Amino acid sequence: MAEPDRPAPVARRAFALREELEERGRLEPGQLEAIAQASEEQFDWRNGARVVARAWVDPEYRERLLRDGTAACAELGFAGPQGEYIVVLEARPELHPVIVCTQCSCTAWPVLGLPPDWYKSPAYRARVAREPRRVLREMGLELPESVEIRVWDTTAETRYLVLPLRPPGTEGMSEERLADIVTREAMIGVARVPAPDAGA
Amino acid sequence: MAEPDRPAPVARRAFALREELEERGRLEPGQLEAIAQASEEQFDWRNGARVVARAWVDPEYRERLLRDGTAACAELGFAGPQGEYIVVLEARPELHPVIVCTQCSCTAWPVLGLPPDWYKSPAYRARVAREPRRVLREMGLELPESVEIRVWDTTAETRYLVLPLRPPGTEGMSEERLADIVTREAMIGVARVPAPDAGA
Amino acid sequence: MDGIHDLGGMSGFGEIVVERDEPTFHEAWESLAFGLNVLAIAQLRAYNVDEYRHAVERMSPAHYLTASYYERTLTAVATLLVEKGVVDRATLLARAGGAFPLAQAVADVAPDGVTPPPEPRFALGDRVRVREMHPAGHTRAPRYVRGHVGEVVHVAPRFSFPDHAAHGLERRKEPTYHVLFSAEELWNDAAGSGESVVVDLWESYLLPAESGSGGVEPVDG
Amino acid sequence: MDGIHDLGGMSGFGEIVVERDEPTFHEAWESLAFGLNVLAIAQLRAYNVDEYRHAVERMSPAHYLTASYYERTLTAVATLLVEKGVVDRATLLARAGGAFPLAQAVADVAPDGVTPPPEPRFALGDRVRVREMHPAGHTRAPRYVRGHVGEVVHVAPRFSFPDHAAHGLERRKEPTYHVLFSAEELWNDAAGSGESVVVDLWESYLLPAESGSGGVEPVDG
Numbered sequence: 065m066a067e068p069d070r071p072a073p074v075a076r077r078a079f080a081l082r083e084e085l086e087e088r089g090r091l092e093p094g095q096l097e098a099i100a101q102a103s104e105e106q107f108d109w110r111n112g113a114r115v116v117a118r119a120w121v122d123p124e125y126r127e128r129l130l131r132d133g134t135a136a137c138a139e140l141g142f143a144g145p146q147g148e149y150i151v152v153l154e155a156r157p158e159l160h161p162v163i164v165c166t167q168c169s170c171t172a173w174p175v176l177g178l179p180p181d182w183y184k185s186p187a188y189r190a191r192v193a194r195e196p197r198r199v200l201r202e203m204g205l206e207l208p209e210s211v212e213i214r215v216w217d218t219t220a221e222t223r224y225l226v227l228p229l230r231p232p233g234t235e236g237m238s239e240e241r242l243a244d245i246v247t248r249e250a251m252i253g254v255a256r257v258p259a260p261d262a263g264a
Numbered sequence: 265m266a267e268p269d270r271p272a273p274v275a276r277r278a279f280a281l282r283e284e285l286e287e288r289g290r291l292e293p294g295q296l297e298a299i300a301q302a303s304e305e306q307f308d309w310r311n312g313a314r315v316v317a318r319a320w321v322d323p324e325y326r327e328r329l330l331r332d333g334t335a336a337c338a339e340l341g342f343a344g345p346q347g348e349y350i351v352v353l354e355a356r357p358e359l360h361p362v363i364v365c366t367q368c369s370c371t372a373w374p375v376l377g378l379p380p381d382w383y384k385s386p387a388y389r390a391r392v393a394r395e396p397r398r399v400l401r402e403m404g405l406e407l408p409e410s411v412e413i414r415v416w417d418t419t420a421e422t423r424y425l426v427l428p429l430r431p432p433g434t435e436g437m438s439e440e441r442l443a444d445i446v447t448r449e450a451m452i453g454v455a456r457v458p459a460p461d462a463g464a
Numbered sequence: 465m466d467g468i469h470d471l472g473g474m475s476g477f478g479e480i481v482v483e484r485d486e487p488t489f490h491e492a493w494e495s496l497a498f499g500l501n502v503l504a505i506a507q508l509r510a511y512n513v514d515e516y517r518h519a520v521e522r523m524s525p526a527h528y529l530t531a532s533y534y535e536r537t538l539t540a541v542a543t544l545l546v547e548k549g550v551v552d553r554a555t556l557l558a559r560a561g562g563a564f565p566l567a568q569a570v571a572d573v574a575p576d577g578v579t580p581p582p583e584p585r586f587a588l589g590d591r592v593r594v595r596e597m598h599p600a601g602h603t604r605a606p607r608y609v610r611g612h613v614g615e616v617v618h619v620a621p622r623f624s625f626p627d628h629a630a631h632g633l634e635r636r637k638e639p640t641y642h643v644l645f646s647a648e649e650l651w652n653d654a655a656g657s658g659e660s661v662v663v664d665l666w667e668s669y670l671l672p673a674e675s676g677s678g679g680v681e682p683v684d685g
Numbered sequence: 686m687d688g689i690h691d692l693g694g695m696s697g698f699g700e701i702v703v704e705r706d707e708p709t710f711h712e713a714w715e716s717l718a719f720g721l722n723v724l725a726i727a728q729l730r731a732y733n734v735d736e737y738r739h740a741v742e743r744m745s746p747a748h749y750l751t752a753s754y755y756e757r758t759l760t761a762v763a764t765l766l767v768e769k770g771v772v773d774r775a776t777l778l779a780r781a782g783g784a785f786p787l788a789q790a791v792a793d794v795a796p797d798g799v800t801p802p803p804e805p806r807f808a809l810g811d812r813v814r815v816r817e818m819h820p821a822g823h824t825r826a827p828r829y830v831r832g833h834v835g836e837v838v839h840v841a842p843r844f845s846f847p848d849h850a851a852h853g854l855e856r857r858k859e860p861t862y863h864v865l866f867s868a869e870e871l872w873n874d875a876a877g878s879g880e881s882v883v884v885d886l887w888e889s890y891l892l893p894a895e896s897g898s899g900g901v902e903p904v905d906g
Contacts, residue, residue: 420841
């Protein structure tokens, strides 16, 4: 398997594989672009933000969400690949959940979207299982020692979503506005949702 | 510590460090070349071959060598850095020793020389502790299942030297000729010393 | 395999760099790589997701660590499509106009002979020990929990056992368990205070805690 | 640190390639790198060999795996000479005419507070367990033996404890022990038959075998 030549640029390799599949009749022109575009639309972390906002305003939905995340997300229309079994992790004042996939980069696509580069980086995958408090501090989330940090490693088919703490000062906000202040980072657990007067 | 630029070629980096030390008066011109040349002369695996040949022809030396490798190597003039505490591992028909340094590439320089690239490769370091029989087979040494293979990992300050089995058909050979047929690979344990009629 | 992908707990990777307002794909070829994998799994049915994950793991460690996420995807897709005979390696090289590094060959893996019991073997609150396994092929039991004892905090439905599915072995489904480990159990004197880790583990990876470090005996043996 | 250098037992590295009649150095800069390290340790006394090994280990994992042996040497030497203030990083960059990647910063490491007893704690034939340690700094206890039980087959003289020496902590000497592990003990169901491994371990890394997996308590605590 030794390669005497320099690797072709990675973009060139990707296009070569596409051409080869087209040549062999396994791929129609435009098909890949359609897959990527549909994925970007379907797999959007703003879906998760809507789930969170609903749970914040509707105690019965919140209960259903924590009992059966898959069904409660599907209620809002969010389901599909990498969302077949969703477990929602409730952030509590004394227990803070954070999600990782140490072996690859699994994520609940229908509610968290395709993951960002930092989530896929060796640094995050290696370190957060071992020194989560330090990692969160470096990422800007300083939690008091009294808060237990619990890391959830996505090693099997369960896909996790963190239900963040609702920030103070949001009592009168509508579900739509609440969805706007939820961040992807908060649903992974490396941030809290900031209070709106803190610049959100 | 992020580097925006491409790394300079490694040779250029080495020469830059030398220039910088010369400029600061910490290094005389030619001093490094002298160190490297002296090391190549002093650290030669053929020294180990002479130790092995002596042990094959002199039972009392062999006994001293197995009891105190450091002193017995020094008897022949072989001592120095990375040879402060040498332990000689006797290959026996039923027990075959093999040496590795899984964490870096430590070797008994005065008798084994500076190690070859394969010994320093991640592949050798990673695999030989886990699957030595398969590694030896791939390297051309097929040992019967009845022979125990014992891997010695050079994790601390002991430096090992394998005393290989004396091959059949060498009964009348002189110590000098015996030293000529000993190989570095046999003193690491990834080969046996071939019988002379087998092409040595 | 005890491969480079199994990063949990390793040191030396430095800081986590967060890009603000990051796009899903940074370059056009990245969305191609993603799309090729979806196409090959869901439409061509050339391989399954466990084979895909394992193909990524089979990349040479130096390539794995220097490649971006989507270069790893592309490498795995190309490796599997070559291995399955869907595309031809030489043609691919010619089209790319340079080398096209693929993952290394897959190891021979035999079925483990385990027959999972019809009902989940463990229940909420049970203490379990992860087997000290070192399989040659694909596994989803990370090294950092092997041999360690934790508590079952959730029982998930039955899912396909990846150690088999990645190697075309007999398909079977088993429950997976969310197992809670204290940081002290995993990292000993290096553990941070008030930290814990939950890992989602297939039933075959687990033994009752009172067993020894186990692993030589199959679960139902 | 549980770093990339700790390769024992890892899979995925492929074949071992042997070069026939290999020269000691393949290129002129390799002998410079070797010579610079000897100079810095033995003549300038800028650092010790444990600091050198640890500087190699502190390279970013991707750089470590893509660099040749002597590029790792050069990187460690340059890192330490910059850290010790012997040379200036900016000047080095300017001279090199491009980036000069160095190893990552060293971790803060505290002394372990152990006082080794005057006589060796273990004797030939003793069964010992390697502590399940995960130190932030340099250590020479490879991961693949941590937590495992073996038998002392040789007691070596006292040598400087590297976990301290690499971090400028109080220098102390301890015996090291050659500890024999069966392949079954280390690799469980993946063990080859008729295979064993001996690892040379400082006394502080070891506990009597009947202890638990240990490590939170210091040896003499």
